[in-house]
Structures are given as structure tokens and as C-alpha cells.
Amino acid sequence: MHKNLPGIQVGIGICARVACMFGREGGRFGCCRAKQFRTIKIIKLKSAFNCSHDSKIQYLSSLCKLSCEHVTLKLIERDLQFLFEIGEVRHINRMWHSFVGADFANLSEHPFRVIWIALVIAKHEGITDTEKVIKMALVHDIPESRTGDVDYLSRQYVERNEDLGLLDMLENTVLADEFVGLWREYEKRDCLEAKVVKDADNLDIDMELREQAANGNSMENVKQKERKAVAETKLYTDTARTMFKAIKQSNPNDWWTTSKRNRLNGGDWKPK
Numbered sequence: 220m221h222k223n224l225p226g227i228q229v230g231i232g233i234c235a236r237v238a239c240m241f242g243r244e245g246g247r248f249g250c251c252r253a254k255q256f257r258t259i260k261i262i263k264l265k266s267a268f269n270c271s272h273d274s275k276i277q278y279l280s281s282l283c284k285l286s287c288e289h290v291t292l293k294l295i296e297r298d299l300q301f302l303f304e305i306g307e308v309r310h311i312n313r314m315w316h317s318f319v320g321a322d323f324a325n326l327s328e329h330p331f332r333v334i335w336i337a338l339v340i341a342k343h344e345g346i347t348d349t350e351k352v353i354k355m356a357l358v359h360d361i362p363e364s365r366t367g368d369v370d371y372l373s374r375q376y377v378e379r380n381e382d383l384g385l386l387d388m389l390e391n392t393v394l395a396d397e398f399v400g401l402w403r404e405y406e407k408r409d410c411l412e413a414k415v416v417k418d419a420d421n422l423d424i425d426m427e428l429r430e431q432a433a434n435g436n437s438m439e440n441v442k443q444k445e446r447k448a449v450a451e452t453k454l455y456t457d458t459a460r461t462m463f464k465a466i467k468q469s470n471p472n473d474w475w476t477t478s479k480r481n482r483l484n485g486g487d488w489k490p491k
């Protein structure tokens with residue numbers, strides 16, 4: 220065990236992340252250095268080190284005979300690739316957009332409101348620490364960056380490997396262990412946080428349908444039977460079931476038409 224890094228377990232094997240990153244260096248890393256790496260195994264490189272970030276960088280720098288700056292840049296390379304990919308999901312439409320061509324939220328916009336719906340449900344359900352809820356909501360549909368979305372009909376014809384998609388997206392990033400674990404936990408629906416996020420995912424659809432109805436789109440009526448079945452059999456929490464009923468009776472414009480500070484109610488148009 221390295222004397223300056225008590226949290227590192229060293230043994231026979233290879234640190235996959237470091238070998239992958241520095242193996243591409245060709246001559247700088249070299250065959251001899253690669254062989255040396257095969258005698259070293261660092262368990263959970265980024266998370267299991269019981270030391271500071273600077274100490275990790277210095278250790279890897281000495282191990283690879285590269286500068287600390289170079290090691291830092293290589294460690295963050297995959298993180299940046301992931302972040303650029305996340306930026307591209309705003310260009311991915313969810314498949315039900317194809318039914319009537321309406322302006323439904325895309326793959327980037329959808330999780331934003333899901334987070335807020337999930338937070339509301341979580342508070343009503345007594346969850347005080349909502350960090351896990353937020354992170355699950357962030358990651359819940361991210362594999363669709365690689366697999367694409369499926370709709371009410373198309374999912375009957377296609378098979379998607381979302382687990383592999385997420386693994387490849389997050390591979391060798393600092394977020395991999397935590398967010399792959401959270402996504403898999405979400406998919407199982409065993410914990411309350413996962414149930415809350417799935418409820419929020421469903422209710423966002425109903426809120427969009429209400430918004431579309433306010434714009435004259437008939438999709439809410441078309442999907443009435445389906446959404447009723449979801450409310451009766453797919454929602455996990457009492458809060459979500461109550462919210463579903465309230466959404467059906469709601470007006471998406473109330474937030475601004477009934478505001479006490481709009482021009483008519485509290486501004487320059489208010490009757491004297």
C-alpha cells in the first residue's frame with residue numbers, strides 16, 4: 220500500500236480508468252509503463268482514495284511519469300465529453316411529438332419539470348432530504364441520448380438497451396458510479412424516492428396534455444382512457460393520485476391570470 224495514500228488498495232490487476240486514459244498516449248506511456256500498470260490495482264480511483272484531490276493527482280503523476288497538469292486534464296477529458304453530450308439532448312424530441320406535431324417538451328426540457336414535480340410530491344410524502352430525488356430525476360431519461368425515446372405504440376416493436384447506453388455515456392467519468400447506481404435503483408422502483416420520481420415523470424405528461432388542451436389540441440381527449448389507466452394502476456403515492464385529479468380540473472393559465480400583481484389585479488389596470 221502506498222505510504223502516503225492510506226485509502227488506496229494496491230495489488231495485482233490494472234486500474235481500468237487510468238490505463239484507458241493514459242494508454243492512448245502511445246510513446247509517452249510506452250509498453251514498459253503499461254506492463255508496470257498491470258501490477259497495480261487502484262480500487263475506485265476517484266472515490267476510494269482517502270486523501271485530497273491534489274494527493275491523487277500527485278500520486279498518478281509520479282506513477283505515470285507525467286505532469287500533474289497532464290494527469291488532471293486526462294482525468295477530466297471524459298467528464299467534458301459527457302457534458303457536451305448532455306448539451307445535445309435538447310435536440311432530441313420525445314416520440315409522441317410525431318402523433319400530432321405539437322410542441323411537446325424535448326428530452327432536455329422534460330426532466331426539468333419532472334424535478335420540480337418530484338420535489339413537490341417528496342415534500343408531501345414526508346421526504347426531508349431531497350438530494351436523492353433530484354439526482355434520480357436528472358438521470359431518469361438520460362440513456363435516451365443513446366437509445367432514443369419510444370412512444371405509446373413504438374415501444375411494442377423495439378428493444379432498447381438503456382443500461383448499456385448509460386454505462387457508455389458515463390464510462391470513465393467522475394459521476395459514473397453514483398449515477399449508474401441511482402438510475403438502476405430508479406428502474407427497480409423499490410425505494411420511495413424512485414416511486415416519487417416515476418410519479419413525477421407520469422404527471423408531467425398529464426400537465427403537458429392540459430397545456431396542449433388549452434392551446435386547442437385534442438390529444439388530452441384522445442389519451443383520456445390511457446391516462447385514466449395510468450392514474451389508477453401506475454401511480455405509487457397518494458400525493459400523485461391527488462395531483463392527477465387536480466391537474467384534470469386545472470387551468471394552465473391560472474398562474475398568471477390570477478396573480479395578485481398582474482396589471483388587472485394589482486397593477487395599473489386595477490379598478491380604482
